[in-house]
Amino acid sequence: MDAEPGGGELRVIPVRGIGEIRPGDVLAEVVAGVAGTWLLPDDVLVVTQKVVSKAEGRLSPVDPDDPLAHKALVEAEAVRVLRRRGDLVMTETRHGFVCANSGVDVSNVERGWAVLLPLDPDRSARRIRDGLRARLGVEVAVVVSDTFGRPWRRGVTDVAIGVAGLAGVVDLRGSTDALGRELQVTEVCVADEVAAAAELVMGKARGIPAAVVRGVDPAFLREGSVRSEIVRPHAEDLFR
């Protein structure tokens, strides 16, 4: 039969009702309040960096009329400047992320303020995961996502900057392909793929800073880390 298959399907569900987040807000409490009735075990909750940073108070005043103030902040958040062109500065952050402007963002925040990246986004994810378990008794994986550009390809996509309860990279080494040959491509960054899927229902301008990805392969649901699994060490990097 050609009926639509029921198994192996993924659902990506926007989490509505999250209002403006302020320093000191507890995200697990906010999410439990708007999605507590329908979150299920093994769901993956994706939360944008912006609200995580706001809740954690990672805000810095910046004079909106002084372009140098923004620039100084970007450099203070960088351990290295990789490239400059016009207003764009590609930097490496202390987390090892290579991104525009050290992740410093002045959109979706009150004028005169900039949002900085969380100090330890894996830890931010773990805190939300632990908070949801404590409040709801539900084991949910968490991804903190941010929007990065890429060299060679236009447009930005969302990637994972922190994870908890989800693998960063899944190692398929030793697996065989459908013809029984050993796989050539072996390590899939499922955390980034989950972040990308979530972005499709969130939308920068729609004020939806979280989504639930339901149906992720249970084999991917283990303790994970962006910092230790995804950030590529300098020694193995061909393009730094």
Place this chain on the structure above:
Amino acid sequence: MDAEPGGGELRVIPVRGIGEIRPGDVLAEVVAGVAGTWLLPDDVLVVTQKVVSKAEGRLSPVDPDDPLAHKALVEAEAVRVLRRRGDLVMTETRHGFVCANSGVDVSNVERGWAVLLPLDPDRSARRIRDGLRARLGVEVAVVVSDTFGRPWRRGVTDVAIGVAGLAGVVDLRGSTDALGRELQVTEVCVADEVAAAAELVMGKARGIPAAVVRGVDPAFLREGSVRSEIVRPHAEDLFR
């Protein structure tokens, strides 16, 4: 009420039943055969490059016992070699893609053969879209996906190498964020995000070379092109 929201949800559905694809097979016919009863207008069908290339006969014999044969093929498919390390060669293809080994792949193909990238993947996607419209009377967008690595981040993710009926990059310039400020990050590569979402249900080793993404924002469903929208021209590239 906290009920699970019904609107704005995305579903990612594996397309099962696609067998081994051989040169000359018509993919629209194969997909219509296994998913024709449940494909809906505005669905996005994601098909992996591997089966597209096989159907198009983009195969090359390669001596499996001679490492230099594979290397020669990789270089023949490249317009430029960007980096080498051991067996890994980062090249630029004639499409403008920067990827490992010019996309030449010897997994999931019979021993003694290599699969090459389609000559014009946007055109491949359009052909499948046109074929599904002709067979089923359904307007479906199509993404041809492939698995690329990234600098700075470990693990591979699926990206779009060809699209039809779906935007490559969505320009949010001029949009305002939830606070009424103009958005800083403006261009989202939705085609790559759709490819990444699809990969989560396909799985390299599971023999599922296609998936349907249902519920994509209708504003993204317009004629698109990877080549003209996503491939970054050298002049604006900071890392080539």
